[in-house]
Amino acid sequence: MKKTYSEENYLKTIYHLGKSESKVSLKAIADALENNPASVIDMLRKLKEKELITYDKTQGAILTSPGEIAALDIIRKHRLWEVFLVEKLNYDWDEVHHIAEQLEHIHDEQLAKKLDDFLGNPEFDPHGDPIPASNGKMPVYANKRLSEFEINQTGTVGSVRDTSTPFLKYLKQLNLGLGSKIKVLDKLDFDQSMVITIDDSEPKTVSSKMTDNILLITA
Amino acid sequence: MKKTYSEENYLKTIYHLGKSESKVSLKAIADALENNPASVIDMLRKLKEKELITYDKTQGAILTSPGEIAALDIIRKHRLWEVFLVEKLNYDWDEVHHIAEQLEHIHDEQLAKKLDDFLGNPEFDPHGDPIPASNGKMPVYANKRLSEFEINQTGTVGSVRDTSTPFLKYLKQLNLGLGSKIKVLDKLDFDQSMVITIDDSEPKTVSSKMTDNILLITA
DNA sequence: GTTGTAAATTAGGTAAAACTAATTATGTAT
DNA sequence: ATACATAATTAGTTTTACCTAATTTACAAC
Ligand SMILES: [Mn+2]
Ligand SMILES: [Mn+2]
Ligand SMILES: [Mn+2]
Ligand SMILES: [Mn+2]
Numbered sequence: 001m002k003k004t005y006s007e008e009n010y011l012k013t014i015y016h017l018g019k020s021e022s023k024v025s026l027k028a029i030a031d032a033l034e035n036n037p038a039s040v041i042d043m044l045r046k047l048k049e050k051e052l053i054t055y056d057k058t059q060g061a062i063l064t065s066p067g068e069i070a071a072l073d074i075i076r077k078h079r080l081w082e083v084f085l086v087e088k089l090n091y092d093w094d095e096v097h098h099i100a101e102q103l104e105h106i107h108d109e110q111l112a113k114k115l116d117d118f119l120g121n122p123e124f125d126p127h128g129d130p131i132p133a134s135n136g137k138m139p140v141y142a143n144k145r146l147s148e149f150e151i152n153q154t155g156t157v158g159s160v161r162d163t164s165t166p167f168l169k170y171l172k173q174l175n176l177g178l179g180s181k182i183k184v185l186d187k188l189d190f191d192q193s194m195v196i197t198i199d200d201s202e203p204k205t206v207s208s209k210m211t212d213n214i215l216l217i218t219a
Numbered sequence: 220m221k222k223t224y225s226e227e228n229y230l231k232t233i234y235h236l237g238k239s240e241s242k243v244s245l246k247a248i249a250d251a252l253e254n255n256p257a258s259v260i261d262m263l264r265k266l267k268e269k270e271l272i273t274y275d276k277t278q279g280a281i282l283t284s285p286g287e288i289a290a291l292d293i294i295r296k297h298r299l300w301e302v303f304l305v306e307k308l309n310y311d312w313d314e315v316h317h318i319a320e321q322l323e324h325i326h327d328e329q330l331a332k333k334l335d336d337f338l339g340n341p342e343f344d345p346h347g348d349p350i351p352a353s354n355g356k357m358p359v360y361a362n363k364r365l366s367e368f369e370i371n372q373t374g375t376v377g378s379v380r381d382t383s384t385p386f387l388k389y390l391k392q393l394n395l396g397l398g399s400k401i402k403v404l405d406k407l408d409f410d411q412s413m414v415i416t417i418d419d420s421e422p423k424t425v426s427s428k429m430t431d432n433i434l435l436i437t438a
Numbered sequence: 439g440t441t442g443t444a445a446a447t448t449a450g451g452t453a454a455a456a457c458t459a460a461t462t463a464t465g466t467a468t
Numbered sequence: 469a470t471a472c473a474t475a476a477t478t479a480g481t482t483t484t485a486c487c488t489a490a491t492t493t494a495c496a497a498c
Pocket of ligand 3: 297315316319382
């Protein structure tokens with residue numbers, strides 16, 4: 001049962017939203033895909049018809065088992081291609097998302113496996129996100145947000161939750177990348193902003209919006 | 220002016236047909252794309268509107284300069300991806316065409332150049348077809364059909380004109396590949412079939428349909 | 439020059455995936 | 469309980485890229 005480009009994007013989005021929110025509402029999907037709610041309900045009915053999701057207004061959208069397998073397959077391909085673009089073609093990590101967004105939809109039975117082998121079976125993509133294995137299993141890794149750190153706690157950057165170009169550009173400018181050592185010097189009560197050091201350089205102040213999107217491996 | 224997947228396929232097809240036939244008729248395009256003539260005329264008008272081709276029933280379709288640049292860009296990407304699939308992912312040469320058919324439509328300013336560099340700036344794809352440079356220039360190479368050879372003439376296989384899976388499988392079975400040395404032992408007048416040796420092995424008889432699709436470098 | 443066939447063209451229609459503009463349902467605040 | 473705001477849904481429309489079924493044009497054979 002082959003899926004269209006658009007169906008694949010919906011499944012992927014529902015999967016991602018399901019990880020953070022307890023209910024995947026029609027509105028949330030519409031926002032994530034920047035589509036009109038009227039378009040979204042059409043597609044949700046189509047996916048329901050194909051038994052890739054269940055949907056009703058109170059429960060929201062939930063992937064069925066085949067739906068989740070399909071979503072993980074797209075995510076796997078997306079992240080493998082990102083590794084390829086960065087490791088082999090020398091792209092910067094902030095340039096690859098929109099290309100992987102296209103490459104993830106290439107259909108071929110053997111492609112993901114061959115690409116995976118060629119890349120040396122990487123476990124994480126250039127943003128630190130885990131690459132699902134072909135059986136859908138995810139490696140576990142960085143999981144604590146910088147925003148949840150206490151004063152004086154240290155950790156190593158393992159992943160970023162926002163992969164938009166502006167955010168990644170901002171991190172580059174801060175000299176912050178995967179593997180950077182972070183220490184929290186201070187935490188301001190009134191807006192949750194933090195003063196941190198990155199690899200022991202001069203202290204910098206960062207907003208809660210920033211610290212919420214950095215995941216670390218605790219020391 | 221970005222192009223759709225479908226527009227790109229039409230431009231590519233018109234380019235290829237223009238190399239072999241003097242007039243690219245609507246019918247020829249319809250056959251090549253396995254589309255209905257009524258669909259083809261719609262698209263030809265759209266491409267004409269965008270000034271990527273000229274078209275009228277007597278002249279047929281002709282690429283304008285921007286149209287040819289676009290076509291060569293798709294062909295370049297197609298052939299570079301085929302090299303990648305064969306050289307890096309270990310696909311066989313008969314498996315890659317339909318994947319390249321998808322990959323050629325990935326849009327990114329830097330991608331073709333980065334891929335080209337990564338592959339070591341190859342001049343020919345796995346089927347021996349020349350890869351246009353970014354300026355549209357084609358390397359020249361194998362150009363004589365086996366069907367045009369005389370008795371006792373020899374040559375080296377440099378390219379195949381038909382890249383369909385059945386044809387390539389047939390060649391594999393004959394033990395014929397790029398670089399194979401061919402000698403013509405006999406040519407049958409009544410159906411133009413030939414008796415040849417491949418790398419000096421036992422003589423084999425091949426049809427004119429086959430010899431028409433093999434291009435050689437003459438010794 | 440009539441006739442037959444193939445090629446080109448017209449007219450109208452469909453499916454996918456989006457949209458806008460109402461309308462209805464739901465939940466929260468007063 | 470009422471009112472307001474937000475979410476969900478309906479109805480109808482658009483664009484792209486196809487289609488089928490006529491119809492018209494071109495051209496070759498006789
Ligand atoms: Mn990404
Ligand atoms: Mn996508
Ligand atoms: Mn090919
Ligand atoms: Mn194509």
